[in-house]
Amino acid sequence: MSRIELNAVRKNFGTLSVINGVDLDIYDGGFTVFVGPSGCGKSTLLRLIAGLEDLTSGHILIDGRDVTELGPAQRELAMVFQSYALYPHMSVRNNIGFPLKMAKQSEAVIDAKVRKAAETLNLKDFLDRRPGQLSGGQRQRVAIGRAIVREPKAFLFDEPLSNLDAALRVQMRLEIMQLHKSLGATMVYVTHDQVEAMTMADRIVVLNQGRVEQVGSPLELYDRPKTLFVAGFIGSPKMNFISGALASKHGAATIGIRPEHVQIGDASGAIHATIRIAEHLGSDTFIHVDSADLGAMTVRATGNIEAAPGTALSLTLDPARIHRFDASGQAIF
Amino acid sequence: MATRHSQGLARLAVAPSVIILFLWMIVPLVMTIYFSFLRYNLLNPDIGGWAGFSNYYYFITDDSFPGAVLNTLLLVASVIAVSVIGGLGLALLMDQPFWGRGFVRLLVISPFFIMPTVSALVWKNLLMNPIYGLFAYLQELVGLTPLDWFAKVPLLSVAIIASWQWLPFAALIILTALQSLDEEQKDASAMDGARFFSYFRYIMLPHLARPITVVILIETIFLLNIFAEIYVTSVGGLAGNLTYLVYFQGLLNFDIGEASAGGLIAVVLANLVSIFLVRVIGRNLEI
Numbered sequence: 001m002s003r004i005e006l007n008a009v010r011k012n013f014g015t016l017s018v019i020n021g022v023d024l025d026i027y028d029g030g031f032t033v034f035v036g037p038s039g040c041g042k043s044t045l046l047r048l049i050a051g052l053e054d055l056t057s058g059h060i061l062i063d064g065r066d067v068t069e070l071g072p073a074q075r076e077l078a079m080v081f082q083s084y085a086l087y088p089h090m091s092v093r094n095n096i097g098f099p100l101k102m103a104k105q106s107e108a109v110i111d112a113k114v115r116k117a118a119e120t121l122n123l124k125d126f127l128d129r130r131p132g133q134l135s136g137g138q139r140q141r142v143a144i145g146r147a148i149v150r151e152p153k154a155f156l157f158d159e160p161l162s163n164l165d166a167a168l169r170v171q172m173r174l175e176i177m178q179l180h181k182s183l184g185a186t187m188v189y190v191t192h193d194q195v196e197a198m199t200m201a202d203r204i205v206v207l208n209q210g211r212v213e214q215v216g217s218p219l220e221l222y223d224r225p226k227t228l229f230v231a232g233f234i235g236s237p238k239m240n241f242i243s244g245a246l247a248s249k250h251g252a253a254t255i256g257i258r259p260e261h262v263q264i265g266d267a268s269g270a271i272h273a274t275i276r277i278a279e280h281l282g283s284d285t286f287i288h289v290d291s292a293d294l295g296a297m298t299v300r301a302t303g304n305i306e307a308a309p310g311t312a313l314s315l316t317l318d319p320a321r322i323h324r325f326d327a328s329g330q331a332i333f
Numbered sequence: 334m335a336t337r338h339s340q341g342l343a344r345l346a347v348a349p350s351v352i353i354l355f356l357w358m359i360v361p362l363v364m365t366i367y368f369s370f371l372r373y374n375l376l377n378p379d380i381g382g383w384a385g386f387s388n389y390y391y392f393i394t395d396d397s398f399p400g401a402v403l404n405t406l407l408l409v410a411s412v413i414a415v416s417v418i419g420g421l422g423l424a425l426l427m428d429q430p431f432w433g434r435g436f437v438r439l440l441v442i443s444p445f446f447i448m449p450t451v452s453a454l455v456w457k458n459l460l461m462n463p464i465y466g467l468f469a470y471l472q473e474l475v476g477l478t479p480l481d482w483f484a485k486v487p488l489l490s491v492a493i494i495a496s497w498q499w500l501p502f503a504a505l506i507i508l509t510a511l512q513s514l515d516e517e518q519k520d521a522s523a524m525d526g527a528r529f530f531s532y533f534r535y536i537m538l539p540h541l542a543r544p545i546t547v548v549i550l551i552e553t554i555f556l557l558n559i560f561a562e563i564y565v566t567s568v569g570g571l572a573g574n575l576t577y578l579v580y581f582q583g584l585l586n587f588d589i590g591e592a593s594a595g596g597l598i599a600v601v602l603a604n605l606v607s608i609f610l611v612r613v614i615g616r617n618l619e620i
């Protein structure tokens with residue numbers, strides 16, 4: 001239930017500059033997702049907010065108060081780690097109650113709060129077990145339970161679902177979103193999975209090499225990527241990029257078009273291509289084609305389309321859906 | 334490896350070494366038991382025959398016996414206390430990042446590789462000697478009378494020497510365990526508001542319970558029959574333990590029968606201590 005502001009935040013590890021001046025406003029009650037490729041500094045940025053790393057320069061404000069010099073506990077934030085970081089020798093009950101114990105709450109208060117958290121997270125039957133005796137999803141819930149009992153100002157999640165299998169990931173995703181709704185808390189969520197980012201976020205922050213590339217709602221990023229990087233990172237399969245003659249015709253160094261905005265027709269069309277390989281997903285077919293004019297392209301067709309490798313076809317680009325970028329990778333609107 | 338066939342094969346394969354190990358243990362043990370019931374004194378080879386329990390009786394009623402038991406236990410307890418507490422401290426220090434850490438670790442572990450006899454000699458002659466030892470020199474430097482370690486505080490001296498040898502062992506085992514402690518747990522506990530003391534108390538110590546148990550058990554086994562340090566520093570008469578008393582009966586009094594009885598009593602004592610330890614701290618090894 002708090003607003004977090006980052007002003008010109010920088011972080012160097014020795015000579016390696018990992019976060020290069022990030023300005024960011026994380027709104028009260030929002031669900032903000034940091035995405036970016038591996039090593040771009042997502043975790044580092046989250047740890048800077050948490051207070052687990054010292055800033056090299058810049059300021060972090062929580063509800064208007066400068067917390068740059070405060071330790072992790074005084075910032076009153078809670079964090080859920082990728083490896084869960086449960087305390088292996090403590091029961092689930094003591095794990096969840098640990099932050100309260102550290103805050104010197106009475107036994108009765110701790111017991112009541114732990115019970116309530118366990119109820120919310122369906123952990124009631126496991127309170128006396130050790131983390132080692134739980135499944136991955138249950139461990140994840142314990143980690144979340146440990147975060148919610150303190151009623152923190154905001155929740156920080158660092159790739160909390162990446163150790164779970166696909167089905168569980170979908171389920172936990174929903175549970176976290178529900179939790180966000182019921183608590184109304186500010187949540188900051190790190191992931192490199194852009195599907196997670198698109199489905200969960202109300203705001204996505206795309207990071208690249210320690211810089212913020214773009215901030216916006218999922219659809220904003222999808223529809224109006226500001227840079228070549230964002231255009232390539234958001235959306236799956238990846239946006240097709242075309243440079244050369246066709247791009248110059250549109251007055252750009254590079255143009256991009258998403259696979260779903262390319263139509264295929266019979267071989268009589270303007271742009272010729274041949275099918276290299278097709279991926280059938282049932283609901284969609286991803287067709288990878290080679291085109292003499294455009295190079296390698298991916299096309300997304302709805303439904304299950306017959307597409308034998310080597311077949312000749314033609315491509316049509318939806319002109320309204322073409323994204324244009326200048327030589328420095330900035331979008332031209 | 335879990336099929337019945339492979340288990341049978343495995344048993345067959347390990348049988349020779351198990352049998353040899355078993356003989357290795359059982360033959361000396363049976364011989365010792367046999368000797369302990371004989372009249373067997375090298376100074377009086379003419380007197381022989383069964384002695385009944387008299388060897389045991391004489392060993393236990395020997396004036397030195399209660400002191401020897403006490404010294405044995407004191408030595409074990411004090412060296413373990415010093416090495417575990419000191420080892421914990423050293424391990425915590427060595428776990429910090431600092432320049433030349435690898436070299437320091439190598440230095441710290443080195444006493445463990447020195448033979449007990451050698452280290453006892455070094456301590457006796459170079460450090461604790463009241464006339465030309467380093468400690469005497471330091472004491473004189475600040476105007477104190479040099480302490481005659483082995484005459485005035487024999488047990489303490491032996492305990493110091495043994496601690497010097499065992500401290501690195503404990504430190505190394507604990508350090509290894511510390512390094513396997515997940516960094517994220519430290520972060521998580523910091524987020525949860527744990528200061529260093531709470532972190533140490535609630536996360537580090539439980540994590541170290543198992544290695545510390547291992548250290549205690551292993552050191553107990555070795556320290557119960559510590560001998561070289563006592564023999565070399567010639568404090569056996571003042572601060573001898575059970576092992577020394579057995580040596581004294583066997584090789585100074587030449588009473589093999591009584592020495593054997595003493596050896597068996599030492600075995601019983603070792604078992605009592607082990608049972609006690611396993612009861613008290615053994616459950617740390619489970620999970």
Ligand SMILES: Nc1ncnc2c1ncn2[C@@H]1O[C@H](COP(=O)(O)OP(=O)(O)OP(=O)(O)O)[C@@H](O)[C@H]1O
Pocket residue numbers: 013016018036037038039040041042043044045192
């Ligand atoms: N403690 C550290 N010391 C030195 N370099 C570090 C440290 N922590 C992170 N880095 C470096 O900072 C960069 C960013 O790391 P970070 O963990 O923030 O990446 P990330 O975006 O979370 O990646 P991933 O998606 O793989 O988790 C990496 O190049 C990493 O090597």
Ligand SMILES: [Mg+2]
Pocket residue numbers: 042043044159
């Ligand atoms: Mg990361």
